[in-house]
Amino acid sequence: WQVAQVLQNLLDNAIHFSPLRGTITVGWQVSQHAVLITISDQGPGLEGSDISELFNPFYSKRSGGTGLGLAIAKKIVLDHDGSIGAETLAKGGARFSIFLPR
Numbered sequence: 001w002q003v004a005q006v007l008q009n010l011l012d013n014a015i016h017f018s019p020l021r022g023t024i025t026v027g028w029q030v031s032q033h034a035v036l037i038t039i040s041d042q043g044p045g046l047e048g049s050d051i052s053e054l055f056n057p058f059y060s061k062r063s064g065g066t067g068l069g070l071a072i073a074k075k076i077v078l079d080h081d082g083s084i085g086a087e088t089l090a091k092g093g094a095r096f097s098i099f100l101p102r
Helices: 002-017 048-053 069-079
Strands: 025-030 034-040 083-088 094-101
Touching (some): 002 094
Antiparallel strands (some): 025 034, 083 094
């Protein structure tokens, strides 16, 4: 259920920042030792300062946001010996990647 919470937090953000009728893409790759899950949106993307801060508690660019969703997501992923990261896509939008050992 904790990994479901991570995905819900990331999808909620993707929906919030995506334009009307924008596309959100969820992908995954499974190898013998790990799972990689990606969530991409067509929103405005992330600024450099956002990427370095966005997993910190109470940091939010979302109006009315608490800044806890991504901090909680990171804690859950780290508790499962995984990693989480974010990047701005060349074509616009953001992609969040979660790496979890199997």
